[in-house]
Amino acid sequence: MADLQNQVALITGGASGIGAATARLFAERGAHVVIADLQEEMGADLANDIEGTFVRVDVTKEADVQAAVDAAVEQYGQLDCMFNNAGFGGALGPIDETSEEDYDITMDVLLKGVFFGIKHAARVMKPRNAGNILSTASVAGLMAGYSPHLYAVAKAAVIQLTQTTALELAHWQIRVNCICPGFIVTPLAAGLDADEEQMMRFREFAAGAQPVKRAGDPRDIAEAAAFLASDSASFITGHAQVVDGGVSVGRSWTRQASWITQTRPISVYRPPGR
Ligand SMILES: NC(=O)c1ccc[n+]([C@@H]2O[C@H](COP(=O)([O-])OP(=O)(O)OC[C@H]3O[C@@H](n4cnc5c(N)ncnc54)[C@H](O)[C@@H]3O)[C@@H](O)[C@H]2O)c1
Numbered sequence: 001m002a003d004l005q006n007q008v009a010l011i012t013g014g015a016s017g018i019g020a021a022t023a024r025l026f027a028e029r030g031a032h033v034v035i036a037d038l039q040e041e042m043g044a045d046l047a048n049d050i051e052g053t054f055v056r057v058d059v060t061k062e063a064d065v066q067a068a069v070d071a072a073v074e075q076y077g078q079l080d081c082m083f084n085n086a087g088f089g090g091a092l093g094p095i096d097e098t099s100e101e102d103y104d105i106t107m108d109v110l111l112k113g114v115f116f117g118i119k120h121a122a123r124v125m126k127p128r129n130a131g132n133i134l135s136t137a138s139v140a141g142l143m144a145g146y147s148p149h150l151y152a153v154a155k156a157a158v159i160q161l162t163q164t165t166a167l168e169l170a171h172w173q174i175r176v177n178c179i180c181p182g183f184i185v186t187p188l189a190a191g192l193d194a195d196e197e198q199m200m201r202f203r204e205f206a207a208g209a210q211p212v213k214r215a216g217d218p219r220d221i222a223e224a225a226a227f228l229a230s231d232s233a234s235f236i237t238g239h240a241q242v243v244d245g246g247v248s249v250g251r252s253w254t255r256q257a258s259w260i261t262q263t264r265p266i267s268v269y270r271p272p273g274r
Contacts, residue, residue: 059113182244
């Protein structure tokens with residue numbers, strides 16, 4: 001079990017879904033948690049529950065991210081883990097109907113917000129020669145077809161930024177990793193205004209969406225984050241950790257529309273003459 005005793009962790013998007021599950025798990029494992037989110041009531045309630053702190057942050061605004069990092073350091077003396085997790089679905093629809101405004105807001109939240117997070121975490125971690133930075137990317141950033149265009153592009157960029165900054169910040173013993181979730185049951189994936197029944201229907205869909213036949217839970221991502229944030233992962237940096245029940249592994253060969261599987265019983269294939 002990943003020990004986070006006395007770590008100080010700042011989690012953007014910590015009021016809901018993956019961020020909220022991570023805030024709870026980190027607190028259970030001994031961390032001081034700062035929740036940074038736009039959703040004030042939910043964030044403050046959760047912070048209260050886990051004896052952490054809430055700060056209202058819009059990750060698209062550099063001054064907000066900078067102030068949240070400084071507040072964490074001021075309150076707890078240091079920042080050990082920065083988790084850039086805030087996100088939303090971004091622009092939907094066909095490419096020829098996507099507006100410049102939709103492009104900007106999608107990239108601002110999903111990429112610029114992560115850039116600000118890494119930048120300001122590095123600023124306070126470098127003088128200590130310690131720290132680790134995590135971001136939530138997605139399987140959609142690894143291959144096409146899992147999300148709308150700009151979401152996929154932004155998440156691919158988060159994976160690249162993880163790798164380029166991991167190379168730079170290793171000099172200061174700062175590790176930088178990201179997590180690529182598959183289908184996880186959260187308001188973002190089910191629909192932000194989803195009621196309980198719609199959430200349940202999404203959970204049923206998600207249970208059948210990948211080789212591992214259960215729905216992905218925010219806690220699955222939180223466990224990966226806890227491991228990557230812990231000393232057990234001290235030799236891991238620049239890594240994009242996939243947590244997806246196998247959805248991005250590929251299609252099972254037995255379900256391919258291939259000549260072999262259509263014309264022969266599935267058993268050992270023997271060459272002619274044997
Ligand atoms: N749920 C999935 O299936 C899935 C899959 C892959 C990746 N992700 C990623 O996981 C991350 C968390 O999403 P989730 O599924 O838990 O969704 P969620 O909607 O439950 O949580 C997202 C949180 O981010 C906050 N947020 C959004 N914009 C913000 C901003 N500008 N400033 C500050 N906070 C902001 C929201 O208020 C919310 O609390 C996102 O980056 C998302 O892209 C989710």
